[in-house]
Structures are given as structure tokens and as C-alpha cells.
Amino acid sequence: MLTSDPWLILLVVVPLLAAPVCVLLRNATAAWAVALVVSWSIFGIAVKLLIQVLEQGEVFYRIGGWDAPWGIEYKLDPLGAFVVVIIATIGAVVIPYAKKSVENEIQKERIYLFYTMMLLCISGLLGITVTGDAFNLFVFLEISSLSSYVLISMGQDRRALTAAYRYLIMGTIGATFYIIGVGLMYQMTGSLNFADLSTIMPAIADTRTVLAALAFLTVGISLKLALFPLHMWLPNAYTFAPSAVTAFLAATATKVSLYVLLRIFFTVFGEVDLFATFPLQPVLIGMALAGMFLASLSAIWQENLKRMMAYSSVAQIGYMVLGVALATEAGLAGGIIHLFNHALVKGTAFLAIGAIIYSTGAVTLRDLRGVGKSMPLLMAAFIVAGLGLIGVPLTAGFVSKWQLVTATLEADMWPLAALILLSSLLAVIYVWRIFEVAYLRDSHLAPVKIIKKLPLSMLIPTWILALASLYFGTHATLTMDIAHTAARQLMGGM
Amino acid sequence: MIDIPDLIGLLNYWVVIVLMMSGFYVVIAQGNLIKKIVGLNIFQVSVFVFYISMGKIEGGSAPILDDAIEIYSNPLPHVLILTAIVVGVATTALALALVVRINAAYGTIEEDEIQAIEHEEEDVAC
Numbered sequence: 001m002l003t004s005d006p007w008l009i010l011l012v013v014v015p016l017l018a019a020p021v022c023v024l025l026r027n028a029t030a031a032w033a034v035a036l037v038v039s040w041s042i043f044g045i046a047v048k049l050l051i052q053v054l055e056q057g058e059v060f061y062r063i064g065g066w067d068a069p070w071g072i073e074y075k076l077d078p079l080g081a082f083v084v085v086i087i088a089t090i091g092a093v094v095i096p097y098a099k100k101s102v103e104n105e106i107q108k109e110r111i112y113l114f115y116t117m118m119l120l121c122i123s124g125l126l127g128i129t130v131t132g133d134a135f136n137l138f139v140f141l142e143i144s145s146l147s148s149y150v151l152i153s154m155g156q157d158r159r160a161l162t163a164a165y166r167y168l169i170m171g172t173i174g175a176t177f178y179i180i181g182v183g184l185m186y187q188m189t190g191s192l193n194f195a196d197l198s199t200i201m202p203a204i205a206d207t208r209t210v211l212a213a214l215a216f217l218t219v220g221i222s223l224k225l226a227l228f229p230l231h232m233w234l235p236n237a238y239t240f241a242p243s244a245v246t247a248f249l250a251a252t253a254t255k256v257s258l259y260v261l262l263r264i265f266f267t268v269f270g271e272v273d274l275f276a277t278f279p280l281q282p283v284l285i286g287m288a289l290a291g292m293f294l295a296s297l298s299a300i301w302q303e304n305l306k307r308m309m310a311y312s313s314v315a316q317i318g319y320m321v322l323g324v325a326l327a328t329e330a331g332l333a334g335g336i337i338h339l340f341n342h343a344l345v346k347g348t349a350f351l352a353i354g355a356i357i358y359s360t361g362a363v364t365l366r367d368l369r370g371v372g373k374s375m376p377l378l379m380a381a382f383i384v385a386g387l388g389l390i391g392v393p394l395t396a397g398f399v400s401k402w403q404l405v406t407a408t409l410e411a412d413m414w415p416l417a418a419l420i421l422l423s424s425l426l427a428v429i430y431v432w433r434i435f436e437v438a439y440l441r442d443s444h445l446a447p448v449k450i451i452k453k454l455p456l457s458m459l460i461p462t463w464i465l466a467l468a469s470l471y472f473g474t475h476a477t478l479t480m481d482i483a484h485t486a487a488r489q490l491m492g493g494m
Numbered sequence: 495m496i497d498i499p500d501l502i503g504l505l506n507y508w509v510v511i512v513l514m515m516s517g518f519y520v521v522i523a524q525g526n527l528i529k530k531i532v533g534l535n536i537f538q539v540s541v542f543v544f545y546i547s548m549g550k551i552e553g554g555s556a557p558i559l560d561d562a563i564e565i566y567s568n569p570l571p572h573v574l575i576l577t578a579i580v581v582g583v584a585t586t587a588l589a590l591a592l593v594v595r596i597n598a599a600y601g602t603i604e605e606d607e608i609q610a611i612e613h614e615e616e617d618v619a620c
Contacts, residue, residue, distance in 0.1 A: 183548065
């Protein structure tokens with residue numbers, strides 16, 4: 001008999017309880033200290049659980065001792081554990097970075113609320129990943145979404161408010177679509193447990209109710225995922241949110257939505273040959289490709305660094321969805337590994353941009369002439385991230401694109417392989433624009449002025465992520481193994 | 495042929511669909527930020543009605559264990575929707591708070607006017 005593992009519930013409960021503590025403390029430094037301790041302990045627990053899952057198999061926790069499918073069950077498989085580690089890593093890196101960045105960008109008397117919201121958001125994202133219950137997932141989805149709306153609205157520019165409002169409207173529509181889908185499934189099956197649903201699903205997969213449920217779930221999650229063309233909320237939200245928030249959300253929030261999509265497609269509908277029955281593949285591949293090309297093209301024209309990276313995120317989500325849409329083990333592994341690698345790469349990029357804003361106060365390309373000379377160490381990290389976005393060998397981005405290209409070739413879809421390479425060339429253009437401004441343009445003129453010296457507490461986290469992306473670009477065995485294990489398990493049902 | 499009693503029997507679901515679509519339409523079509531929130535609320539309420547209808551069985555009783563009762567309604571969707579209502583209240587509160595802040599920052603809550611102001615800002619910046 002499987003026993004409940006209390007570490008699993010601690011992942012969610014610790015940040016959830018620490019959040020109100022931050023409110024009670026009402027002090028910026030104290031709240032930051034709480035958030036730091038919590039995020040590092042979460043990181044420890046996450047790594048412990050990942051090792052445990054890989055060595056001994058799935059970990060369970062039954063809330064209140066009620067057995068599934070009646071009670072809510074928390075469950076961690078290799079994929080879940082991998083995503084948990086991503087969230088925990090980014091949290092543990094962003095919180096130390098946030099201290100100086102937030103002092104610079106948010107009013108002093110509001111800072112303790114910032115850490116409250118960060119903890120709630122971490123708790124919600126982890127909850128989505130560990131829960132095995134469809135409705136519980138909705139609740140965590142809303143916890144993480146509501147806190148991220150607040151975090152975005154804390155940006156300095158007043159446009160942060162409208163960006164947060166738009167994200168709230170789109171996000172709520174997405175979440176409501178999700179519960180409509182869950183409701184339709186419940187109507188047919190009487191169950192909310194993912195594992196239980198997957199055993200009932202084959203008998204009723206052809207009914208129109210289930211078809212409608214699938215449509216609502218897919219569209220709802222795609223909204224949260226910012227899958228092209230449902231990405232309209234993302235560029236403004238990422239551009240005007242405080243830098244630390246952008247780095248955190250870009251590296252985690254959309255990744256968790258992709259995880260939910262995988263859960264629906266390959267766990268709930270795992271016993272049904274979903275991709276053979278419904279024309280999901282052409283639709284998903286079409287949207288993924290449109291995202292890869294159109295969002296990359298938009299990124300090329302942006303003057304604002306944050307907005308450029310935001311569009312690049314939409315494009316990178318396209319790669320992940322493309323991997324998922326192939327619905328082969330190799331394709332899924334490609335999507336999952338890209339999820340991890342992109343979190344590292346985009347995390348580095350946004351942390352570096354935050355540091356540039358802190359030191360120079362500028363964020364548009366034309367104000368950043370020669371920033372490579374003013375801030376050589378920082379810009380080096382940014383360039384590492386840029387190369388990762390292109391997918392240059394030795395960076396993490398290369399590993400995932402290689403896997404995706406291999407997967408498309410294995411699936412006999414060589415035009416897709418060509419399109420992946422072609423869209424990577426677009427990434428070369430926007431990364432080159434940054435490189436040119438930072439190192440080459442008007443090199444005889446004085447480079448951009450440093451207003452404030454960059455503190456180590458911001459430089460070190462940026463480099464930790466940059467080095468991690470280099471490490472996993474050259475030592476990909478570990479992450480590839482996990483991605484393959486997770487993909488194999490997801491495909492196992494089919 | 496559609497059966498008339500069937501149509502009436504499914505009245506709740508017709509109401510759900512009408513509410514859902516009108517709420518959704520209001521969210522998309524209205525330019526006023528408050529009216530958008532009203533639309534969002536109608537949209538969410540339709541889902542509440544949907545869940546509650548789904549759990550109800552004709553002649554079914556509340557889930558109280560008693561020998562005299564044979565048919566029970568399913569209480570689970572009702573409890574779920576209690577949670578969803580709380581989430582909806584939180585979302586509405588946050589949305590309204592944002593609108594208050596937007597009004598203070600822009601002096602208007604009409605979407606087109608806000609967009610005009612934002613475009614002007616970007617033109618000045620470029």
C-alpha cells in the first residue's frame with residue numbers, strides 16, 4: 001500500500017502559510033527574509049522529491065487521509081517533479097535578486113506585499129503541478145493568477161495597471177473555460193481525479209459532451225499558455241511588470257500551463273488515441289508555427305528590450321507546443337526539455353534586463369549604446385541567454401532544438417524541421433540587434449552612463465542561471481534522461 | 495425532431511448557454527472597464543448555474559442520511575461551486591480595485607480613451 005509522503009504537501013503549504021506572515025510583519029526586509037528562507041527550503045524539498053521520484057517512482061499524498069478518487073490526491077510523477085524543480089529553482093534565484101531590484105522599482109511601504117504575492121504565486125504554481133484533482137487545479141490556477149495580476153500591477157509605469165487588467169480579463173476567461181470543461185467531464189464521468197478520469201474516458205470518448213469538454217479545456221489552457229493567437233495579454237504584462245516579476249513569470253507561469261495541457265492530453269485522455277481521433281495535430285502545429293514566425297518577427301521590430309523578449313517568449317512557447325503536437329515520445333521529450341531550457345534562458349535574459357534597468361534606468365535599444373562596455377559581466381550573461389534563444393551549440397537552447405528537429409525527422413515531417421531552423425534565424429536577427437547596440441554601434445561615442453552600481457545580489461543570480469544554461473547545454477544527459485522518462489510515461493497510456 | 499418537453503426539461507441548460515454567451519459578448523464588446531467586469535460576472539455565473547443544475551436530481555434530497563430518503567442530489571458540484579463563487583468574488587474585487595487605480599492614473603475608464611492616451615505616450619517616447 002502506498003503511504004502518503006508529507007513532503008509533497010509541504011511544497012504547497014509552506015509558501016501558502018508564509019504569505020500571511022509577510023503581511024503581519026509589515027516590514028520589507030523581514031518579509032524578504034521570510035520569502036528567502038521559504039524559497040530556498042522549497043528548492044531543497046523539490047530536489048529531494050525529484051531524486052525520490054526518479055529512484056522509487058511516484059510520490060503520493062492523500063489530503064485528510066481520504067482515498068482517491070473521492071478525496072483530493074496529490075501525486076508527483078517524473079514530469080511533475082521536473083516542473084516543480086523548475087519553479088523552485090527560479091523562485092530560489094529570483095527572490096535574492098528581487099531585494100535590490102524591488103527597492104528600486106516599488107514604493108517602500110508596498111514591498112512586503114510584493115513578497116506576499118510572490119509566495120502566493122509560488123504556492124499556486126506548485127499546487128497546479130502536484131495536484132491530481134481537476135477542480136483543485138482550478139483553485140491553484142486562480143491563486144497563482146490572482147497573485148500574478150497584483151504583481152504585474154505593481155510596475156512603475158501606469159500602463160502596468162491596464163496590462164494587469166487585460167491579463168485579468170483574459171486569464172479569468174481562460175480559467176472559466178477550464179472549469180466549464182471540467183464540469184462537462186464531471187457530468188459524464190462523475191470523477192475529478194485525473195487518474196480515475198483516464199480509466200473512464202475510453203468508454204465515453206466519442207460523446208459530444210466530452211468533445212466539447214476537450215475544446216473548452218484546450219482553449220482555456222491555451223489562453224493561460226499564451227499560445228498564438230491567444231497571447232495578446234503577454235507582451236504588455238511582461239513589459240510593464242517589475243523586472244523581478246517578469247523574470248519569474250516568464251520562466252514559470254506559461255511553463256506550468258504547458259504542463260496542464262500535457263496532463264489533459266496525455267493523462268486524462270491518455271487511454272484514448274486523442275491525436276488520431278480529433279484533428280488536434282494540424283491545429284496545434286499551425287498555431288505553433290504561426291507563433292514561432294509571427295512573434296519572432298514582432299520581436300525583431302521592438303525597441304523595448306523587455307517587449308522584445310516577451311514576443312520571443314511567445315515564439316518559444318510555439319516550439320514547446322510543436323513538440324507536444326507531434327505526439328511522439330521524442331516530440332514530447334523535446335517539448336519538455338525545451339520547457340526546462342527555456343525557463344533557464346529566458347530567466348537569465350529577464351534578470352539581465354532588470355539589472356540593466358537598475359543600473360542605467362534605460363530599457364530601450366537606442367538608450368543602451370555601448371552597454372556591453374559599461375556592464376561587461378552582465379551583458380556577457382545576456383549574450384549567453386541570447387545565444388540560447390537562437391539555439392547555438394553549447395547552450396541549453398541547442399539541446400532542445402536538436403531534440404525537436406530529431407523528433408520531427410523521426411515523425412517524417414522534415415518540412416517542420418526546416419521551419420524550426422528557419423525561425424531560429426529570426427532569433428539571430430533580434431539577438432544581433434541587441435549585440436550590435438551593446439558592443440558595436442557608435443563605438444567612438446561614450447557608452448551609456450551607469451547611474452547606480454550593480455549590486456552582487458543581482459549579478460550573481462543572473463550568472464547562476466546563465467551558467468546553468470551553459471552547463472545543461474554541454475551536459476544534457478541528466479535533463480534529457482528526465483525528459484525522456486517523463487515523455488515515456490505520458491505516452492505509456494497510448 | 496426536437497421534443498418540446500425535452501426542451502423545457504433542459505431549460506436550465508438553455509439559460510446557461512444564453513447567460514454564458516451574453517456575458518462573453520459583453521466582455522468582448524464593451525469598452526467600459528466596469529461593464530466588462532459585469533460581463534465577466536455574468537459569464538462566471540452561467541458556469542455556477544451549470545454546475546448546480548448538473549448535481550440536481552428530480553425529487554432528490556439534500557445529502558442527509560435518513561431511512562425515509564431514497565434519492566439524493568449530488569452535493570459535490572454544489573460544494574465545488576461554493577469555492578468557485580469565492581474565487582469569482584476575489585477576481586471581481588481585484589478587477590474593481592484595478593479599475594479604481596486605472597481611473598486615478600488615467601482619469602477615465604473607457605478603453606478607447608485609455609488606448610488613445612497610451613498611443614500618445616508611445617509617440618512621444620519614440
